[in-house]
Amino acid sequence: MTTMRQVELRYNPQEIDRKWQERWERDGTYRVRDDDPSPKWYELTMYPYPSGDLHIGHWYAMAPADCHARFRRMQGYNVIHPMGFDAFGLPAENAAIQRGIHPYTWTMGNIENMRGQLRSMGTVYDWEREIICCVPEYYRWNQWFFLKLYEKGLAYRANAPVVWCPSCQTVLANEQVLNGRCERCDTSITRRDLEQWFLRITDYADQLLDFGGLVDWPEKILTMQRNWIGRSVGVEISFDISQLGLDESEISTFTTRIDTIFGVTFMVLAPEHPLVEKLTTPERSSEVAAYVEQARRQTEIERLSAEKEKTGVFLGSYAINRLNGEQVPIFIADYALMGYGTGAVMGVPAHDQRDFEFARKYGLPIRLVIAPSGWAGGDLEEAYLEEGSMVNSGQFDGLPSSQGKEAIADFVEGQGWGRRSVSYRIRDWLISRQRYWGTPIPIVYCEKCGTVPLPEDSLPVLLPEDAEFKPSGESPLVLHQGFVSAACPRCGGAARRETDTMDTFVDSSWYMERFTSPKYDDGPFEPKVLKEWMPVDQYTGGAEHAVMHLLYARFWTKALRDMGLVDFDEPFLRLYNQGIILGEDHEKMSKSRGNVVNPDEYVGSMGADSVRCYLMFLGPWDQGGPWSTSGINGVARWLNRVWEVCQHDPSELDDRPTDEQTVRDTRRDLHQTIKKCYNDLDRFKFNTAIASLMEFSNRLNRVWSEGNVDSATWRDCTEKFLLMLAPFAPHLAEELWERAGHPYSVHNRMFPQWDEELAAEEVITLVVQVNGRLRDKLQVPVDIAEEEAKRLALASAKVQTYISDKQIARTHYVPGRLVNVVVG
RNA sequence: GCCGGGGUGGCGGAACGGUAGACGCGGCGGACUUAAAAUCCGCUACCUUCACAGGUGUGUGGGUUCGAAUCCCACCCCCGGCACCA
Numbered sequence: 001m002t003t004m005r006q007v008e009l010r011y012n013p014q015e016i017d018r019k020w021q022e023r024w025e026r027d028g029t030y031r032v033r034d035d036d037p038s039p040k041w042y043e044l045t046m047y048p049y050p051s052g053d054l055h056i057g058h059w060y061a062m063a064p065a066d067c068h069a070r071f072r073r074m075q076g077y078n079v080i081h082p083m084g085f086d087a088f089g090l091p092a093e094n095a096a097i098q099r100g101i102h103p104y105t106w107t108m109g110n111i112e113n114m115r116g117q118l119r120s121m122g123t124v125y126d127w128e129r130e131i132i133c134c135v136p137e138y139y140r141w142n143q144w145f146f147l148k149l150y151e152k153g154l155a156y157r158a159n160a161p162v163v164w165c166p167s168c169q170t171v172l173a174n175e176q177v178l179n180g181r182c183e184r185c186d187t188s189i190t191r192r193d194l195e196q197w198f199l200r201i202t203d204y205a206d207q208l209l210d211f212g213g214l215v216d217w218p219e220k221i222l223t224m225q226r227n228w229i230g231r232s233v234g235v236e237i238s239f240d241i242s243q244l245g246l247d248e249s250e251i252s253t254f255t256t257r258i259d260t261i262f263g264v265t266f267m268v269l270a271p272e273h274p275l276v277e278k279l280t281t282p283e284r285s286s287e288v289a290a291y292v293e294q295a296r297r298q299t300e301i302e303r304l305s306a307e308k309e310k311t312g313v314f315l316g317s318y319a320i321n322r323l324n325g326e327q328v329p330i331f332i333a334d335y336a337l338m339g340y341g342t343g344a345v346m347g348v349p350a351h352d353q354r355d356f357e358f359a360r361k362y363g364l365p366i367r368l369v370i371a372p373s374g375w376a377g378g379d380l381e382e383a384y385l386e387e388g389s390m391v392n393s394g395q396f397d398g399l400p401s402s403q404g405k406e407a408i409a410d411f412v413e414g415q416g417w418g419r420r421s422v423s424y425r426i427r428d429w430l431i432s433r434q435r436y437w438g439t440p441i442p443i444v445y446c447e448k449c450g451t452v453p454l455p456e457d458s459l460p461v462l463l464p465e466d467a468e469f470k471p472s473g474e475s476p477l478v479l480h481q482g483f484v485s486a487a488c489p490r491c492g493g494a495a496r497r498e499t500d501t502m503d504t505f506v507d508s509s510w511y512m513e514r515f516t517s518p519k520y521d522d523g524p525f526e527p528k529v530l531k532e533w534m535p536v537d538q539y540t541g542g543a544e545h546a547v548m549h550l551l552y553a554r555f556w557t558k559a560l561r562d563m564g565l566v567d568f569d570e571p572f573l574r575l576y577n578q579g580i581i582l583g584e585d586h587e588k589m590s591k592s593r594g595n596v597v598n599p600d601e602y603v604g605s606m607g608a609d610s611v612r613c614y615l616m617f618l619g620p621w622d623q624g625g626p627w628s629t630s631g632i633n634g635v636a637r638w639l640n641r642v643w644e645v646c647q648h649d650p651s652e653l654d655d656r657p658t659d660e661q662t663v664r665d666t667r668r669d670l671h672q673t674i675k676k677c678y679n680d681l682d683r684f685k686f687n688t689a690i691a692s693l694m695e696f697s698n699r700l701n702r703v704w705s706e707g708n709v710d711s712a713t714w715r716d717c718t719e720k721f722l723l724m725l726a727p728f729a730p731h732l733a734e735e736l737w738e739r740a741g742h743p744y745s746v747h748n749r750m751f752p753q754w755d756e757e758l759a760a761e762e763v764i765t766l767v768v769q770v771n772g773r774l775r776d777k778l779q780v781p782v783d784i785a786e787e788e789a790k791r792l793a794l795a796s797a798k799v800q801t802y803i804s805d806k807q808i809a810r811t812h813y814v815p816g817r818l819v820n821v822v823v824g
Numbered sequence: 825g826c827c828g829g830g831g832u833g834g835c836g837g838a839a840c841g842g843u844a845g846a847c848g849c850g851g852c853g854g855a856c857u858u859a860a861a862a863u864c865c866g867c868u869a870c871c872u873u874c875a876c877a878g879g880u881g882u883g884u885g886g887g888u889u890c891g892a893a894u895c896c897c898a899c900c901c902c903c904g905g906c907a908c909c910a
């Protein structure tokens with residue numbers, strides 16, 4: 001692409017960009033001071049993974065956020081708007097495997113490159129605060145936090161059937177599975193039983209459902225978190241199996257529909273349920289074993305695609321429903337999940353669609369116990385899920401099911417057969433990863449002492465540089481003798497070091513806090529400074545992190561609060577999700593489609609300001625939208641006109657006659673523009689803010705060519721215009737500010753204030769309607785009286801032709817807007 | 825299936841229940857130029873009309889209202905998320 005720019009610029013953007021970027025750096029214009037007395041504003045954009053190149057999506061996330069942060073600065077806030085790199089993670093390790101380059105080298109090279117690209121955007125990032133989380137100065141605090149969590153019982157090791165990605169060769173957290181596929185590489189996941197480290201996020205499930213501490217988050221994200229946590233209120237009730245003579249005398253199940261307990265006609269256990277073996281009769285054992293084996297071999301995708309067809313196997317044993325003494329057969333089926341509730345389901349086919357399908361397939365009885373209103377006793381075509389009147393339910397017959405729920409729960413609790421309880425969909429956060437490029441978990445396993453946490457003063461556990469990179473299903477650290485063999489800190493004997501590393505979402509769970517004191521050495525952050533800045537006032541980023549990073553970080557904060565390390569409940573008070581930028585063909589950008597836009601090319605030819613402004617102009621930020629080459633040309637043309645119009649010498653106006661009306665109109669436009677731009681910036685409405693700046697600069701052009709305003713008005717207009725332009729186009733505004741003879745720097749000035757009186761209209765267009773249809777427009781003074789407005793409206797010749805032969809039923813008057821004449 | 829967001833000119837998109845289409849792109853016409861590009865000026869929803877003007881228009885169908893892109897009901901389509909959670 002030789003000339004994508006069809007606009008001939010009258011200024012040299014490369015020169016101006018470089019000039020001011022260097023000057024800002026040299027002068028420390030954007031250096032953030034912790035002790036500034038102004039009110040603070042912490043504006044944070046999700047930090048990028050250093051994948052190699054800054055793409056247009058990064059620009060789309062960062063440029064508008066930078067504009068907003070600049071606006072807050074110009075409102076007088078002491079703004080911190082930091083940037084860093086999410087530097088641990090799998091791609092670095094894959095690069096090591098594929099190209100034989102060390103993850104550290106690869107990552108640091110990428111950071112070097114991306115930092116340069118980030119600087120080219122002209123952002124207010126204070127690079128003194130940059131953080132890179134793959135360096136020991138950062139990750140040692142991951143280890144420190146881990147020890148604190150371990151001490152509090154919030155980190156634990158357990159054997160569990162966990163999610164495994166065969167391609168990444170590591171386990172994943174449940175949150176990192178999308179539609180049965182690995183969030184990173186899209187491979188269908190499987191399950192494995194492994195000893196892994198978990199964080200007890202479920203302890204905080206109820207607190208995480210309380211969004212009261214948040215100031216402004218998108219409803220969509222709250223809903224996603226609510227659904228993910230999945231709180232269900234119900235009853236845990238046991239079924240009697242004492243007649244089988246096992247160690248266990250009952251099977252416990254969880255139900256939200258205890259009112260349907262008399263409709264139980266079978267029971268289903270998850271294939272992984274610990275009682276399966278004991279409950280299987282000898283003649284059924286081979287069939288059961290085959291089913292269990294098949295269920296565990298299935299990938300998540302296969303399990304999902306089997307959605308329509310319920311399958312299962314009868315174990316040969318029965319359980320007794322204590323409420324009516326009935327024996328019901330016990331099955332295993334893969335629609336029962338070991339991770340939810342107790343891993344056992346009471347089968348009520350009449351009132352649960354899944355149980356209904358299962359019962360139909362295996363010829364099990366379907367007994368109605370909640371009667372729909374007007375039910376005549378026929379067979380059900382599908383499960384009846386609504387409320388109704390209880391039938392076939394012994395002493396509870398006749399109760400409305402909503403009351404039956406409470407009555408049966410009371411009865412069950414009274415009999416000691418169960419208790420009211422709450423179940424959650426969310427599971428504990430699995431943080432172990434069988435990979436190299438992450439934070440080592442500070443634990444050793446000693447033959448004598450067992451699992452032993454390392455003492456704090458021995459941190460960091462350094463990631464050894466010389467490791468063997470092979471995708472083997474085990475961390476490369478396993479093969480590293482020097483790393484694995486350790487001395488037990490308790491007994492001094494031989495011990496084996498934990499070789500799994502931490503999920504990288506650990507890094508991002510507290511990075512916002514590290515930004516406040518990134519070089520602090522005596523803790524993860526300096527408490528005094530943390531208090532100055534946290535919590536984050538405005539967080540921006542993609543919505544894809546709704547139930548991963550955003551949930552983990554909220555959990556982390558609450559855990560830290562309970563340890564007394566922070567004194568706030570929520571890390572991010574306001575959240576705004578930008579949309580996705582699409583290719584010129586309106587499709588998602590991808591290399592295979594060949595529609596990827598490289599920002600560097602545009603920055604090189606038209607300057608950072610054109611790219612920044614175009615990204616903000618193309619549409620509402622939260623909706624994203626398609627890139628358009630001719631669209632960015634239009635913005636470049638506009639900046640070109642701005643360049644021209646702001647460089648006129650105002651004293652040339654002194655020889656020309658001044659038109660007072662034009663002066664008033666221009667000034668009114670200025671103040672209306674300030675008001676519009678200010679309010680739009682406040683609410684992330686960058687596109688309409690820029691449109692209003694375009695309108696105003698178009699007026700300035702017109703006014704200049706007519707030359708009928710005084711030089712003082714002109715100076716006032718251009719000065720305030722440049723101040724408004726500054727957050728959008730920081731380089732151009734700074735250059736024009738200097739050329740206009742103003743003192744450095746435009747970026748240390750306040751955003752202009754508007755004057756309501758000067759912004760007020762003198763004359764308005766009064767719309768005249770007849771029966772709601774536009775018939776005439778009249779120019780009238782803004783303060784026109786209602787009677788006068790109506791008189792003028794009726795006197796209009798155009799209006800007369802529609803009403804002369806009709807009866808006027810009434811007239812509606814909207815001050816400052818319209819008169820609507822209703823005729824019969 | 826459930827939960828969000830959204831359907832407005834040729835395109836991206838504007839519009840406190842009150843002038844639909846701001847701003848920009850594209851297109852057309854003109855100026856400048858030997859010429860082209862760039863730049864500047866004008867026009868540009870659709871239909872009828874030489875024009876004046878009129879009619880029709882915000883996914884579809886109803887409703888509320890003096891007045892609906894905007895509020896209510898039903899439906900269609902697109903995008904995103906969740907999908908056996910007992």
